[in-house]
Amino acid sequence: xxSCREVSxxxxxxxxxxxxxxxxxxxxxxxxxxxxxxTFARRVRQLREQLSSGRIAPESxxxxxLPAATRERLKQLLKNRPA
Amino acid sequence: xxxxKPDKExxxxxxxxVDRYGDQLxxxxxxxxxxxxxxxEVVQDTFLSALKAIDQFQGRGDxxxxxxxxCKRRVIDVLRARSRTTHxxxxxxxxxxxxxxxxxxxxxxxxxxxxxxxxxxxxxRAEFWRMLDKCLQKLPPRHAALFTLRELxxxxxxxxxxxxxxxxxxxxxxxxxxxxxLADCLRNYLYG
Numbered sequence: 477x478x479s480c481r482e483v484s485x486x487x488x489x490x491x492x493x494x495x496x497x498x499x500x501x502x503x504x505x506x507x508x509x510x511x512x513x514x515t516f517a518r519r520v521r522q523l524r525e526q527l528s529s530g531r532i533a534p535e536s537x538x539x540x541x542l543p544a545a546t547r548e549r550l551k552q553l554l555k556n557r558p559a
Numbered sequence: 560x561x562x563x564k565p566d567k568e569x570x571x572x573x574x575x576x577v578d579r580y581g582d583q584l585x586x587x588x589x590x591x592x593x594x595x596x597x598x599x600e601v602v603q604d605t606f607l608s609a610l611k612a613i614d615q616f617q618g619r620g621d622x623x624x625x626x627x628x629x630c631k632r633r634v635i636d637v638l639r640a641r642s643r644t645t646h647x648x649x650x651x652x653x654x655x656x657x658x659x660x661x662x663x664x665x666x667x668x669x670x671x672x673x674x675x676x677x678x679x680x681x682x683x684r685a686e687f688w689r690m691l692d693k694c695l696q697k698l699p700p701r702h703a704a705l706f707t708l709r710e711l712x713x714x715x716x717x718x719x720x721x722x723x724x725x726x727x728x729x730x731x732x733x734x735x736x737x738x739x740x741l742a743d744c745l746r747n748y749l750y751g
Contacts, residue, residue, distance in 0.1 A: 480666050485731075537689070
């Protein structure tokens with residue numbers, strides 16, 4: 477019987493590669509019986525979906541912008557570009 | 560921007576690049592590098608590389624996306640260089656979050672699921688990112704970088720192993736620790 481600690485590792489690994497069939501089955505059985513692991517699995521998968529789908533797009537949240545001095549310096553740099 | 564010339568073959572006049580793309584590139588770099596001056600350098604490098612390689616663009620596709628591609632490449636270069644120079648031992652020695660989250664028999668000590676991951680409204684998504692960002696800042700920098708490139712930028716495990724010169728099993732350990740630590744951190748933010 478696999479421990480929750482081992483199952484959490486396998487759940488994580490399943491996000492990065494396909495696990496062998498027998499391992500997948502063992503993990504699935506554990507997840508059916510263990511609410512905590514099932515929730516962890518759901519959460520990390522949701523996090524992946526949210527981040528990769530661009531639903532949580534940090535660029536649109538962050539209100540940082542190029543500092544004014546850098547902005548001017550870059551503009552000058554591009555203006556004085558070699559023809 | 561009265562003096563700027565119209566776009567030529569899909570390439571905007573370099574005089575408008577900073578106003579049109581500067582902030583977007585800066586934010587992209589800042590989120591991944593967490594260092595304002597490095598992010599500024601990356602933006603500068605991106606513009607200069609784009610000037611040099613402008614012939615390669617040849618009006619294909621979206622110029623902004625092309626610039627972003629250059630920027631992404633630069634960000635990975637910086638992260639890779641940084642991971643070579645930082646002490647990897649410090650990274651590896653960082654406490655394994657599993658020690659905190661599981662008891663000696665390997666059972667969960669705390670409910671790992673008590674955190675919101677389906678923020679639906681714009682304002683919730685923004686709030687969620689701010690929380691996640693704070694949690695990412697608590698990770699060892701290399702772990703945060705690898706997690707971000709994997710989850711946010713969708714780099715494959717092969718690409719990450721090649722770029723960072725690490726083995727697959729090493730990468731899995733890092734990504735798993737990052738996921739566990741983030742789960743724990745997000746839970747703490749919401750439920751203290």
